[in-house]
Amino acid sequence: MRSRVISVVLVVVPLTVGGATAVAWWPGIEFPALVVTYLAAYVVTTPTAPDRRVSLSMGVAGAIALMSGGSLVVVLGPAAIALPLGRLIVHVRHGPRVARDMFPAEPIGVLVFALGFAGGLLTVSSTSPAHPGVLAVFALAAILGFGATVFARSLFSEQRRVVARRLIALRTLEDWPAYTIVYSSVALFAVTAEPMGWWAVPLAGLPYLFSYVSLHRLQGTRRTYDQTIRALGAIPEASGQVVSGHSARTAELAVAAGAEIGLGASELGRLEYAALLHDIGRIALANPTVGSDYSFSDVAGWSAAIIGEAKYLEKVAAIVARQHAPYRREGQVRDQDVTRSSQLIRIAARYDSDVAEGAAPMEAMEVLHQGAAYDYDPELVMALRRVLERRGAFAA
Amino acid sequence: MNSKQIDRRTAILAAVSAGAGAVVVVVLFVLQSDPHPLWLWGTFAVAFVILEFWSVEVNDRLFISSSIMVAFSGMVIFDRDSAVLAVTLMAAVAVLHPEDLRLRRWRQPAYNFGQLVLSTAIGALVLYPFLPQSTLLISDVPVLVGGAALASLVYNWVNFRLVALYVKVAYPDRSLRPWSRMLANHLVHAVLGAYGALIGAAYLLVGPAALPMVVGTFLIGHSGFAVYSRMRQAHEDTVSGFVKAVEALDPYTKGHTERVAQFCRMAGERLGLDPDQLEVLRWAALIHDVGKLAAPPDLISKEGPLGDDEKARLERSVRVVEELLGQVDFLAAAVAAISRSEVPEIPRPIIARILGAADDFDLMTSTRSYRSARSQSAAFEQLRADERRHGVDVVTGLIETVASGEVVYGPPDEETFAEVERLVQERSRRA
Numbered sequence: 001m002r003s004r005v006i007s008v009v010l011v012v013v014p015l016t017v018g019g020a021t022a023v024a025w026w027p028g029i030e031f032p033a034l035v036v037t038y039l040a041a042y043v044v045t046t047p048t049a050p051d052r053r054v055s056l057s058m059g060v061a062g063a064i065a066l067m068s069g070g071s072l073v074v075v076l077g078p079a080a081i082a083l084p085l086g087r088l089i090v091h092v093r094h095g096p097r098v099a100r101d102m103f104p105a106e107p108i109g110v111l112v113f114a115l116g117f118a119g120g121l122l123t124v125s126s127t128s129p130a131h132p133g134v135l136a137v138f139a140l141a142a143i144l145g146f147g148a149t150v151f152a153r154s155l156f157s158e159q160r161r162v163v164a165r166r167l168i169a170l171r172t173l174e175d176w177p178a179y180t181i182v183y184s185s186v187a188l189f190a191v192t193a194e195p196m197g198w199w200a201v202p203l204a205g206l207p208y209l210f211s212y213v214s215l216h217r218l219q220g221t222r223r224t225y226d227q228t229i230r231a232l233g234a235i236p237e238a239s240g241q242v243v244s245g246h247s248a249r250t251a252e253l254a255v256a257a258g259a260e261i262g263l264g265a266s267e268l269g270r271l272e273y274a275a276l277l278h279d280i281g282r283i284a285l286a287n288p289t290v291g292s293d294y295s296f297s298d299v300a301g302w303s304a305a306i307i308g309e310a311k312y313l314e315k316v317a318a319i320v321a322r323q324h325a326p327y328r329r330e331g332q333v334r335d336q337d338v339t340r341s342s343q344l345i346r347i348a349a350r351y352d353s354d355v356a357e358g359a360a361p362m363e364a365m366e367v368l369h370q371g372a373a374y375d376y377d378p379e380l381v382m383a384l385r386r387v388l389e390r391r392g393a394f395a396a
Numbered sequence: 397m398n399s400k401q402i403d404r405r406t407a408i409l410a411a412v413s414a415g416a417g418a419v420v421v422v423v424l425f426v427l428q429s430d431p432h433p434l435w436l437w438g439t440f441a442v443a444f445v446i447l448e449f450w451s452v453e454v455n456d457r458l459f460i461s462s463s464i465m466v467a468f469s470g471m472v473i474f475d476r477d478s479a480v481l482a483v484t485l486m487a488a489v490a491v492l493h494p495e496d497l498r499l500r501r502w503r504q505p506a507y508n509f510g511q512l513v514l515s516t517a518i519g520a521l522v523l524y525p526f527l528p529q530s531t532l533l534i535s536d537v538p539v540l541v542g543g544a545a546l547a548s549l550v551y552n553w554v555n556f557r558l559v560a561l562y563v564k565v566a567y568p569d570r571s572l573r574p575w576s577r578m579l580a581n582h583l584v585h586a587v588l589g590a591y592g593a594l595i596g597a598a599y600l601l602v603g604p605a606a607l608p609m610v611v612g613t614f615l616i617g618h619s620g621f622a623v624y625s626r627m628r629q630a631h632e633d634t635v636s637g638f639v640k641a642v643e644a645l646d647p648y649t650k651g652h653t654e655r656v657a658q659f660c661r662m663a664g665e666r667l668g669l670d671p672d673q674l675e676v677l678r679w680a681a682l683i684h685d686v687g688k689l690a691a692p693p694d695l696i697s698k699e700g701p702l703g704d705d706e707k708a709r710l711e712r713s714v715r716v717v718e719e720l721l722g723q724v725d726f727l728a729a730a731v732a733a734i735s736r737s738e739v740p741e742i743p744r745p746i747i748a749r750i751l752g753a754a755d756d757f758d759l760m761t762s763t764r765s766y767r768s769a770r771s772q773s774a775a776f777e778q779l780r781a782d783e784r785r786h787g788v789d790v791v792t793g794l795i796e797t798v799a800s801g802e803v804v805y806g807p808p809d810e811e812t813f814a815e816v817e818r819l820v821q822e823r824s825r826r827a
Contacts, residue, residue: 224727
């Protein structure tokens with residue numbers, strides 16, 4: 001509700017006023033042409049992460065701003081008409097989650113960029129796109145617009161009361177390549193459009209297309225790799241050696257608790273894979289020579305050995321190898337060889353197993369608290385507890 | 397041809413190639429003037445070297461190096477009287493790969509020097525007539541871009557032919573994709589060459605301001621493809637790791653998946669499958685036994701053949717895993733090929749038939765816990781008897797391709813087979 005009110009106040013009102021002004025004061029065919037260009041920006045979107053895409057709207061705004069000398073009416077007028085329709089296009093093509101993630105964040109970015117560029121141009125003597133001062137103002141306004149978009153994305157799509165710096169840093173790392181290719185391409189187009197005519201289109205379009213295809217393929221491969229890990233992680237469940245859904249639930253809880261204690265994006269990624277595959281060693285039980293005399297540490301070792309066959313997953317294998325080790329032994333403050341990721345898997349797996357066997361969530365939580373002397377790191381147990389409390393798991 | 401003959405031939409070829417490359421460079425030094433300014437040539441040469449070594453996979457096993465784009469940009473930017481020499485010198489400095497230095501090998505870099513200098517010089521000479529006589533005008537751009545696309549095609553064709561010649565001599569058993577399969581590669585190079593000329597035109601018409609924007613965008617794309625390539629490799633390593641885990645369950649099946657994948661590739665290539673089909677076939681071969689991971693422990697290494705109930709239990713477990721893997725987008729086609737392989741009412745696709753025949757052949761020529769391996773000729777006979785199941789084309793293709801190789805699978809003769817069979821039966825009775 002709050003995000004809707006803010007989006008109306010910050011985006012829809014000024015854009016509608018700007019659009020109405022433009023319609024009233026701007027005769028000719030340029031206006032509908034620019035509206036169509038903005039709409040086209042929502043047909044071509046670049047994937048940056050699962051359920052997250054970047055549209056070309058910022059690029060269109062950038063090109064129009066450079067070629068119109070930073071006129072706010074020309075940049076924002078067509079945007080006021082096109083952006084709400086753009087949301088509809090994204091909703092239909094990519095679903096409500098992607099649409100929610102892009103709106104109102106991207107229109108806010110367009111607004112901040114246009115205001116920043118127009119304001120910055122007041123300090124430069126020229127409005128020619130090829131002027132170094134104009135390009136510098138463009139670059140600064142683009143960074144401002146990008147920052148505003150990332151902040152708005154974190155604020156609205158994550159539904160957080162306080163936007164964590166780590167979350168913004170994560171979003172920045174994920175999104176900057178897509179925004180850079182958009183802004184670089186439109187700047188190249190604007191700079192070369194006058195001296196090169198229509199040749200500016202392939203000149204700016206081809207590197208954009210090249211980068212677009214690379215990011216698209218990369219996201220596609222990441223998605224199928226995730227699918228593969230999930231499918232392989234579920235094999236012990238298919239053979240009845242593990243409770244159905246255990247690896248997926250353990251991964252979900254471990255990652256949520258990991259985010260709670262502030263693990264970085266790459267560590268969270270490894271933690272997720274490790275949790276999904278933490279029981280894969282149980283397939284070794286199909287080997288008759290193993291018999292029934294084995295321990296949890298054996299399973300961890302077998303799992304790590306299988307995962308370690310893939311060089312890419314060596315760090316994941318190291319996490320899994322230590323998943324059954326206590327976080328400290330007698331006389332120690334902490335065993336430095338046991339990473340927090342290994343501990344998180346141990347804690348989340350134990351909680352899920354107990355609940356799956358019929359324990360109430362609070363009973364399962366108490367088991368973890370009781371084991372805090374050696375087995376379960378109390379800081380991580382509390383992180384899991386906070387996650388579960390927010391989800392209402394302990395409600396009577 | 398023995399290894400000594402191959403060594404001698406590759407040494408001669410490398411020396412001839414390096415000599416030819418050196419002659420070309422000397423002739424160009426005589427005919428053309430030195431490229432200037434030197435710092436600009438140096439910048440282009442560094443970019444050329446980096447891109448030459450940093451080829452990326454843009455699609456399924458389609459690797460491209462964008463060095464030709466840099467070469468043709470430079471060709472347009474430098475004067476006509478130094479352009480061909482400028483780009484040929486870029487190629488000349490791009491031959492010493494760090495890997496060659498580490499392994500202290502000289503033949504490959506020597507040959508590469510010749511082939512890269514020759515192909516670049518020929519490509520540059522094709523582009524030369526299309527360069528503007530004096531100051532570049534916007535009206536010159538279409539001819540320039542078209543000429544660069546043509547020159548890039550010629551460059552790539554010469555380059556491919558010269559590489560193929562070396563591979564044929566140095567690695568007689570290795571096959572290269574035929575020209576018809578290289579179409580995508582040639583098209584990509586034509587676009588890169590044309591785009592290189594366009595960048596050169598932008599430099600002359602707009603100034604150096606255009607270059608950082610092109611380079612920035614292009615580098616992001618290049619890095620994206622590099623990560624994509626690493627992810628693909630990781631994908632394959634992960635699935636292969638699980639295949640090894642399957643084979644570890646039963647010592648008798650060690651190497652089975654690898655051999656089946658090899659038979660599938662050989663038969664698939666002989667039967668003229670396109671690259672996409674070969675890729676599905678490869679994945680199908682890799683995962684065709686992963687279903688055993690969920691098999692009940694008592695069935696995996698049971699001494700003796702399985703009963704009907706046991707087969708049904710095993711089948712159910714295998715199906716569950718296949719359904720799991722079928723949810724993975726890129727494995728869906730391979731899983732479909734495996735799953736439909738034994739349903740009589742559904743026509744079996746060629747991939748399923750090749751996989752079935754290759755799997756049967758390897759099972760027959762490998763020793764199991766309850767029987768000895770059969771000889772290659774006996775396995776061929778059995779495959780011919782099963783022609784209705786696998787298809788005449790597949791059986792013929794597989795037999796021809798295996799028979800044409802140097803390796804003979806299974807025991808060398810029936811006497812050895814009888815002796816091993818006696819030992820296996822004796823062991824089975826004792827067990």
